[in-house]
Amino acid sequence: MIDPSLFLLNLTLFVLAIFLGVELINKVPATLHTPLMSGANAVSGISVIGALFGTQIVMQDGGRSVASLLAGLALMLAMANVVGGFAVTHRMLNMFKKKS
């Protein structure tokens, strides 16, 4: 779980990444709004990592019923978000490609 000595470091990462995220997106043509939203949404499925470690904590604690159910459900939903998100973005972008 949380490590007090790492907290400040984590906070630094958090704040710097927010600045980076703001700089990353400035001018986006309207046609790309939806694919970009969808792609970013797939990246936010990174909580799949959190869900993975969640299952491990549950395993080490001896597989408590409710907590392991929650972790398993989290893993499934996060994975659906990741795979579905990237797939649907890919489909959207493919429709643009035919133009050339």
Added chain:
Amino acid sequence: MWIPFGYLIAAVLFILGLKKLSHPRTAPLGNRLSSLGMAVAIGTALVQMQFGSGPITNWNLILLPMGAGALIGLVLACKAKTTSMPELVALFNGFGGAASALVASAECWKFVEASELALPDPFTKTIAFGAAGFSAIIGWCTLTGSLLAVLKLLGGVSVFGKWWAAPTWGPAWLNVVKVLLVALVVVLTVALVNDPRDARWPILLLASSSVLGVLLVLPIGGADMPVVVSLLNSLSGIAAAFTGFIINNPLLLVAGSLVGASGFILTIVMCKAMNRTLTGVLFQPYTAHASEKLTRTKVGSDPEEVAMVLDGARKVIIVPGYGMAVSQSQHVVKEFAELLAQKYDTEVKYAIHPVAGRMPGHMNVLLAEANVPYEQMVEMDDINPEFPECDVALVIGANDTCNPAAREETGPLAGMPIINVDQAQHVVVVKRSLGVGYAGVDNDVFYLDKTMMLFGDAKTMMGQLNKALAES
């Protein structure tokens, strides 16, 4: 010790991926880079779990949910029709939010279930349960908000054959309720931090933040839905970042806050494209404007009459909308444009409203699929000055995006930028009926003397129009 290096690689891939996704030519590469980043991230996490923090004792608990989730995502993404992609993005977003909330809840529930588990020291406890609380709030909020957004984009849901329309409701006092609810969830988080063993706090948090998510989206009209989905997407990123604080994972922190920030900027950019402000979208009270009753009628025209008006036209502007998407008539529309150019040497352009078809870029996607040249698709602000000199404006299945009611001070459409079809010499509207659009407001354009209505499915009508045009 070197295992977390994989997280750095994944983070760099995400950053490059998002950067490339915001430029038309590099977008497909951007998507591939981010998905590669995700694969690296998951691989790294599995390796770390096996060799770093002790071996994985129960692979079923990992592989079964992962396989099921991947299958669900893939099937949904591949089966969905091109018209329902916005709904899908909103749905996946809700899944992501729920996942973050569930991870946080599992973390909290551990201490509820196992009283022998020692609580961490006060400082750690504050941060861990504080972060878990916020992650749960944002996560549940994103889930219920996204689900309601899906309903609104679909227009409603059919339960046992009975159709339930998605509600839009929000008097001004609802804003006060929202603020009070936010205060309540903050209080509940403090309670959770103080007494993590009490099962009531996570459950109450779930209930109150679920209600908050619904209330946030409830007053927001259909045309603003893409903005809301984008905002919820940004929130689900922040929820993931909070989870990163709990489990001490740098990648969750970086990727989560990256999506949170860039998603927020994208939300602002989208608002600007629609000439709206974010506070306006979120807090403007929704004035009960239940679909206006239609009191006027208009006699429909037939394709032959329309073909006569088109005879010798020098300039025609096509205004596509959701109706074109639903009937998948983009190919017939392209044929129509070619026919005109061939016969009368007409200049044909397409006027693209930023939110036509319920997601930004929807019309571009469909027209591009039909091989319409890119130069012919003109964005709203650039094409609007050209309407007075245009012989015929052909509206195909669009309604709210060209409704002059938007120019008035009040009403659900007030302030939305529109395409000025009413300034054209003649207007032809292909539409199934005189029925109101998404915003529920009657459209004056339909009743103008210079307007001809072609009632019917866009694909059928355009086919007949093409035939009439070829024979004339």
